[in-house]
Amino acid sequence: MTEMVRTRDELAQARARLSGPVVLVPTMGALHEGHLALLRAARSLAGDGGSVAVSIFVNPLQFGPGEDLDRYPRTLDEDLVLCAKEGAALVFAPSAAEMYPKGRPAVTVDPGPMGAVLEGEFRPGFFGGVLTVVLKLFNLVRPSVAVFGEKDAQQFALVRRMVADLDLGIRIAPVPTVRDADGLATSSRNRYLSADERARALTLSRALRAGAAAAAAGPDAVLAAARAELDGEPGLAVDYLALVDPETFTGPVDSRPAVLAVAARVGATRLIDNVRIGGA
Numbered sequence: 001m002t003e004m005v006r007t008r009d010e011l012a013q014a015r016a017r018l019s020g021p022v023v024l025v026p027t028m029g030a031l032h033e034g035h036l037a038l039l040r041a042a043r044s045l046a047g048d049g050g051s052v053a054v055s056i057f058v059n060p061l062q063f064g065p066g067e068d069l070d071r072y073p074r075t076l077d078e079d080l081v082l083c084a085k086e087g088a089a090l091v092f093a094p095s096a097a098e099m100y101p102k103g104r105p106a107v108t109v110d111p112g113p114m115g116a117v118l119e120g121e122f123r124p125g126f127f128g129g130v131l132t133v134v135l136k137l138f139n140l141v142r143p144s145v146a147v148f149g150e151k152d153a154q155q156f157a158l159v160r161r162m163v164a165d166l167d168l169g170i171r172i173a174p175v176p177t178v179r180d181a182d183g184l185a186t187s188s189r190n191r192y193l194s195a196d197e198r199a200r201a202l203t204l205s206r207a208l209r210a211g212a213a214a215a216a217a218g219p220d221a222v223l224a225a226a227r228a229e230l231d232g233e234p235g236l237a238v239d240y241l242a243l244v245d246p247e248t249f250t251g252p253v254d255s256r257p258a259v260l261a262v263a264a265r266v267g268a269t270r271l272i273d274n275v276r277i278g279g280a
C-alpha cells in the first residue's frame with residue numbers, strides 16, 4: 001500500500017513506519033516513463049526488506065523569473081496511481097509553504113563552479129535551488145540511496161559532488177535516459193509540444209546520435225557532426241552544445257569518456273538531452 005503525506009510531521013510518522021533501508025526518488029511529478037524507470041530501479045535497489053519513497057514537489061526555488069513554474073504540469077492523482085503500481089511505500093507531496101515555511105530560504109547550497117556552466121549559465125540560480133531542495137529532502141526522508149536520471153547529467157554530477165563534499169553518506173544511483181520510440185527523451189515538458197514542435201524537438205536526439213557516431217574521429221568531429229544536425233533545423237534555438245567531462249562538466253575532454261550535452265528551445269519549450277561518448 002502506498003501512503004501519501006503532505007506535511008513534515010506526517011512524513012516523520014510515516015518514515016518511522018517504513019521497513020529497512022529507504023530508497024528515495026525525488027521528482028517534480030507529472031510522471032512519465034523516465035520516472036517509472038527510476039521507480040523500478042529504486043524498487044530493485046530497496047530489495048525485499050527495503051522501502052521506496054517518492055517525493056513530488058515542483059520546487060519554486062529552482063525556477064527563474066519568466067520560466068514555467070506556474071504552467072508546469074501537475075498531475076498528482078495520476079502520479080499516485082503510478083507510484084502505487086511501481087511498489088512505492090511512501091509519497092511525500094508537500095506544498096511550497098510546507099517546504100519553505102519562512103519563505104525563500106536565507107541559507108542555501110552553493111553549487112560552486114560546476115553550477116555556473118551550461119545549464120547554470122542559462123538558468124542562473126537553478127542548481128542552487130535544486131541542491132537546496134535535494135538536501136532538504138535527504139534530511140527529511142533520510143534515505144540510504146537516492147535515484148537520479150542521467151537525462152539531467154549535470155544535475156546528477158552536482159548531486160554526487162554535494163554528497164561527497166558535504167559528507168552526506170547517501171549512495172546516488174544513476175538510471176539511463178528513457179526515450180520514446182522516435183528518440184525523444186521523455187520529459188514532463190514534452191506535454192507542452194505541438195505535433196510540429198515535437199518533430200523539431202527530435203533534432204536534439206538526432207544531433208547527439210550523429211555526435212556519438214563520430215566518436216572515433218575525435219572531439220572536434222563529434223561536435224561538428226552534432227552541430228550540423230542542429231544547424232539544419234532553423235526552428236530550434238540552441239542554448240549550448242558541449243562536450244564535457246561527466247564529473248566536472250568542464251572541458252576540454254581528453255581520452256576519457258565524455259558527455260555530449262545539448263539544450264535548445266522549441267517554441268516556448270526548453271529541452272535538454274545528453275549522451276555518453278566513449279567508455280561504458
Ligand code: AMP
Pocket residue numbers: 026027028029033034035037038147148149150151152175176177178179185186187188
Ligand atoms: P523531474 O521530475 O523532471 O525533476 O525528474 C525527476 C528525476 O527523473 C530526475 O532524476 C531526472 O533526471 C529523472 N528523469 C527525468 N526524465 C528522465 C528520462 N527521460 N530518463 C531517465 N530519467 C529521467
